[in-house]
Amino acid sequence: xxxxxxxxxxxxxxxxxxxxxxxxxxxxxxxxxxxxxxxxxxxxxxxxxxxxxxxxxxxxxxxxxxxxxxxxxxxxxxxxxxxxxxxxxxxxxxxxxxxxxxxxxxxxxxxxxxxxxxxxxxxxxxxxxxxxxxxxxxxxxxxxxxxxxxxxxxxxxxxxxxxxxxxxxxxxxxxxxxxxxxxxxxxxxxxxxxxxxxxxxxxxxxxxxxxxxxxxxxxxxxxxxxxxxxxxxxxxxxxxxxxxxxxxxxxxxxxxxxxxxxxxxxxxxxxxxxxxxxxxx
Amino acid sequence: xxxxxxxxxxxxxxxxxxxxxxxxxxxxxxxxxxxxxxxxxxxxxxxxxxxxxxxxxxxxxxxxxxxxxxxxxxxxxxxxxxxxxxxxxxxxxxxxxxxxxxxxxxxxxxxxxxxxxxxxxxxxxxxxxxxxxxxxxxxxxxxxxxxxxxxxxxxxxxxxxxxxxxxxxxxxxxxxxxxxxxxxxxxxxxxxxxxxxxxxxxxxxxxxxxxxxxxxxxxxxxxxxxxxxxxxxxxxxxxxxxxxxxxxxxxxxxxxxxxxxxxxxxxxxxxxxxxxxxxxxxxxxxxxxxxxxxxxxxxxxxxxxxxxxxxxxxxxxxxxxx
Numbered sequence: 349x350x351x352x353x354x355x356x357x358x359x360x361x362x363x364x365x366x367x368x369x370x371x372x373x374x375x376x377x378x379x380x381x382x383x384x385x386x387x388x389x390x391x392x393x394x395x396x397x398x399x400x401x402x403x404x405x406x407x408x409x410x411x412x413x414x415x416x417x418x419x420x421x422x423x424x425x426x427x428x429x430x431x432x433x434x435x436x437x438x439x440x441x442x443x444x445x446x447x448x449x450x451x452x453x454x455x456x457x458x459x460x461x462x463x464x465x466x467x468x469x470x471x472x473x474x475x476x477x478x479x480x481x482x483x484x485x486x487x488x489x490x491x492x493x494x495x496x497x498x499x500x501x502x503x504x505x506x507x508x509x510x511x512x513x514x515x516x517x518x519x520x521x522x523x524x525x526x527x528x529x530x531x532x533x534x535x536x537x538x539x540x541x542x543x544x545x546x547x548x549x550x551x552x553x554x555x556x557x558x559x560x561x562x563x564x565x566x567x568x569x570x571x572x573x574x575x576x577x578x579x580x581x582x583x584x585x586x587x588x589x590x591x592x593x594x595x596x597x598x599x600x601x602x603x604x605x606x607x608x609x610x611x612x613x614x615x616x617x618x619x620x621x622x623x624x625x626x627x628x629x
Numbered sequence: 630x631x632x633x634x635x636x637x638x639x640x641x642x643x644x645x646x647x648x649x650x651x652x653x654x655x656x657x658x659x660x661x662x663x664x665x666x667x668x669x670x671x672x673x674x675x676x677x678x679x680x681x682x683x684x685x686x687x688x689x690x691x692x693x694x695x696x697x698x699x700x701x702x703x704x705x706x707x708x709x710x711x712x713x714x715x716x717x718x719x720x721x722x723x724x725x726x727x728x729x730x731x732x733x734x735x736x737x738x739x740x741x742x743x744x745x746x747x748x749x750x751x752x753x754x755x756x757x758x759x760x761x762x763x764x765x766x767x768x769x770x771x772x773x774x775x776x777x778x779x780x781x782x783x784x785x786x787x788x789x790x791x792x793x794x795x796x797x798x799x800x801x802x803x804x805x806x807x808x809x810x811x812x813x814x815x816x817x818x819x820x821x822x823x824x825x826x827x828x829x830x831x832x833x834x835x836x837x838x839x840x841x842x843x844x845x846x847x848x849x850x851x852x853x854x855x856x857x858x859x860x861x862x863x864x865x866x867x868x869x870x871x872x873x874x875x876x877x878x879x880x881x882x883x884x885x886x887x888x889x890x891x892x893x894x895x896x897x898x899x900x901x902x903x904x905x906x907x908x909x910x911x912x913x914x915x916x917x918x919x920x921x922x923x924x925x926x927x928x929x930x931x932x933x934x935x936x937x938x939x940x941x942x943x944x945x946x947x948x949x950x951x
Binding site: 524553557623 | 773893896897898900901902903904906907908909910911912913914915916917918919920922923926927929930931933934938
C-alpha cells in the first residue's frame, strides 16, 4: 500500500476527525491534526485515508467503491466546516472538520473529492489560484496548470513520506486506552462481592471442561490468566482495525460497534441498559 | 510472522509441559513431560527412568546457532524426521523423542506412523509426519480458537515466537542429539549404564552447549520425558501402608498430592487454552456497564496508558514502532 508513489496520489487536505455525540445530532471535534488523503492503491482500489499529521499514524483507511460514498457538509454545525463521509451501502458515518486555516479551498477539495468518489474518471479542477496540484494520473484532458507554493509542496512531501507504507488497514494511532486495562481483576473482582447474584450468570461463558466446578474465585483466576489476557488483547487490537462491523452483530450489537474500542464500549453500555430495562416489571 | 500457507494449518503452540503432556495423552502415550529447573543429580534422579530431554530455546543475537560438538551420524537407524513446517516444531520434537524409545507402548495411529515411516529418509519422514491430519488436529487442539476471524487484516499474532527444539536421548549406548533442522542426528559420547546413566552424559553435553552462547542471549528451558509417576507412587503408598511405615506413607501421600495439584493446574490452563473467551469478555463488559462501573474503568485505563507512556518516554524509548 505504498502511496508514496506520487503517481497514485489523487488529493489531500488538512482535516480533523469528529465523533457524533450519542443520541444527539451534534459532533465533537477531536483535536488531533490530521489529513484526508485519497489515492489509488496498488490493490487497484480507491483508498480514503485519514492520517494524524503529528504522529504519522493512519487512523482510517477505507476502500471506496464507485458511487457509494459522498462527502457532504453537516448542516447547522458551528463554523460550517464540518463534513460527513457517508455511504449508500452501509450506515457508516465518518465525521471530519476542515483544518486549513483558510476556508478558501474547502469548496475545491470537497468538489474534487466527491467527483472522484462518484466517478473514477473524474478530472480534478481547481478554481483557486494556488493549490496542491494532483499529478497527472487521471485520464482525460490536461488540467489547468497550477503552481503550488513551497509551503504546500512541503506539506505534501511530509504527508507522503510519513505514511506508514507496508502497513495494513489497521488503525494505528496510539490508543488512548486498552481493553486490557479495563478487564482486570482489580476492576471486576469487587463486583463479585457487591453483586454476588451476578456471578452465576457468568458460568455459561466459562470453559466447559474445567477440572473443578467454578465459583467467583475461579473467574478471578481466569481473568488474571495469560490465556484470557491474550484474548482481551486480541479483541482490543481487532477493534482498533475498525473492521469488526460484521462480527459484532453476532453479539447482538449494531455494526457501528465494530468500528473502534470506544464505539464497542458505547454499544455495550446501550445493550446493558436495554437488557436491564427489559427486566423491570 | 509466518503466513498460514507456510505453516500448512499447524498452529503455533505454547512451550509448556502441560501442553506437551496433553499432547502425549492425545497420542495415547502414558508418559509425562515436566519442567527441569536444573540438571543436578537430585533433580535428574527424581525423574528417573528418564526417556529423553528436550532442550528448547530461542536466542536473541543475529549470529547463527553455535555448533554443538559430537559427530553427524547419517546412518542413524532410529526415527529422525526433519522439521518441514515451522509451527509443527514442538510435535516434531516429541515424535523424534518417542520414536526412539524401545519400551514405548503406543496406541494406533502413532504406532502405525512409526511403522509406516521406517526406512524413510529424514526429509520424507518430516513430510509424512506433517501431512498426517490426525496428528495436526491433536497438535492444534491446544491452541486458542480464533474468537474473531481476522484473515487478511494482518494483525500480529500474540502467541510466542517459535522456540527451537533439540532432543537428547540414549540410543545404542551413546547420547544422541536430534535437531530437526540439521541434516542428521549428532552422536555424542558413550555413557555407562551405572549411576546416572545416560542422563549424566547428557548433562555434560547440554551444559557445554549452553556455555557457548554469549551470556544473556539465550532464553531456554528443559523438559524431561518420563513415565507417569502416579502409578508407581500409588504402589509405593500401598506398600508403605501395608508395612505401617508412617513417615513413608506421609511422604508418598505428599508426593501424590503434589503431582495431582500440578495436574489440576495443567487441566485448568489447558481448558483456558481451548476456550473461546469472546462470550466471557462480552459478559464481563456488560457487567461493568450494568453496575455503572464501566466509565470509571475506562478512565482508569486512560490513566494507566498515559502513565505507561510517560514511563517509556522517561526511559527514552518510543512506545510505538516508527
